[in-house]
Amino acid sequence: MLTQLSNLKNYRIIRALFVLVCLILGVSAHTLAQNQNKKKSAFTSRLLNVAGTTNETFRYNSTLTNGKPFTQNYSLSAKLPAGWQVIFRAEGVSVTALQVDSNATKDITIEITCPATTKPDTYKIPVQAISSADTLTLDLEAVVRGSYGLEITTPTGRLSDQIVAGGSKEILLEVKNTGTLPLNTLELSSQLPTKWETSFSPSNIEQLQPGQKADVKVTLKVPDKTIAGDYVSKMIVRTSNHETTAEASIRITVKTSILSGWIGILIILAAAGLIYYLIRKYGRR
Template sequence: MLTELLITNTDRRFYFRPFFIALLVLANSLYLTGQTMKPLKSSFEARLVNIEAPSNEPFRYTTTLTNGSAQLVNYNFNALLPDGWQISYRVEGSQVTSLQMQPNKAQEISIEISCPITTKPNKYKIPLKAISARDTLTLDLEAVVKGSYALELSTPSGRLSDEVVSGSSKEILLKVKNTGTLPLNALDLSSQLPSRWEATFDPANIKQLEAGKSLDVKVNLKVPDKTIAGDYAAKFEIKSPNSNADISFRMIVKTSLLSGWIGMLVILLAIGLVYYLIRKYGRR
């Protein structure tokens, strides 16, 4: 009797086990289907809303625009930027100004914001809007501008060439400008010149140059005697612990007028000497 009861209970467990497994699978499928079909909420969101960067680098944000409606919606992008700032929107690598969204869909949008290099270090709020006929979605970003170092070396006139007479000196005027947003300290000037050329700077060292300020530097360039006439390249460089800049300058070397006259005189004397020798010894 006990044996028959155990066999009967075992058969019942074997019979109900597949039923319970099928019931669990069905319940799980219904739950996942419900989760999938759950409608999305229209929104404009960013993974990171606060980004810090120097003024010479762009601020890059990854955002997501969601159309939670049951209709096709066209969104136009709008941003309130400080003066001189620029913004671009990219979807799958292409730059856009608007986006057509399918119903109940989400789309990732890459946003890049740039500010002028002279922007002062501070926190700047960037309100964004995705505007459609149905609604307006807003997103508030923050760009934290750090100080930046940048240096520029040029000439006051922009001219990068000059002439010099062989064996003489030439004064060249350079312009050093701090184009960053932070002061630059301990700036040193140097040169790379053709063999035996010399250059002295006035001043040769700059203790400090404030942001946005510029300073003129005089360069006394000395060309050695007997330098062959032609074009020569001179390179001037300025360095600081945080930034550096350089400029290539073309020098056109000419011979002096006196040297030309002396050369002509030597030629004439040589011709005269040849003529004299011919007259004196030519008949023999």
């Protein structure tokens, strides 16, 4: 009998210990799961180094994480070189501050632009997200390769000319690379009044090095019976991959030919003579 009681007591003790161990293990597992799910405050970006030209936007896709047990408001800022600009976008909207819930993340697109005169180099750009409890820094780099620049004008800078209706005119254009990077495969085109025609010689330029110029001759043809007056012809040059484009608007004054003028005068005189003859013949009746 005593042996049975002793065994029963030992069984209860073992069972109690077993339940206690299970409770301890359960609490530990729950705590571990919570710690694993808990996020740490951070400001990260998929790309830290972006290369481009001064004509392009340096774009970084970043993520802001709030690891605190409460909602936070983060103000966004960037330390930029003089003349540079930055835009922060969240869900496609430009923002300067952002609210992030506890243990949540927000995607932020950082868009940085630089002046056209920026020298080729690697520029470090510290970006910060600051709240009452966090100061998070993201160190970005913008590698500026140079700039694309293009200009089309005339050698004298004069953007006006005259032409007789029904005739043609040769105009000399000058195309110049005003950037710091080479330009390849430049194509020439025009926007003209209805039925006007142009032809370019050459019609494309294979390459222009920085600072280099190229002369282009354009032949402009105006249809007969074009009404005298001022018209605008637009000359356009662009690279084949649309890196850059330039245009020049040339004012063309159309005049009637001398022959057309004399014909008009003769018609007027003939009409006046006919009227005079009719008056003399029928006016007395």
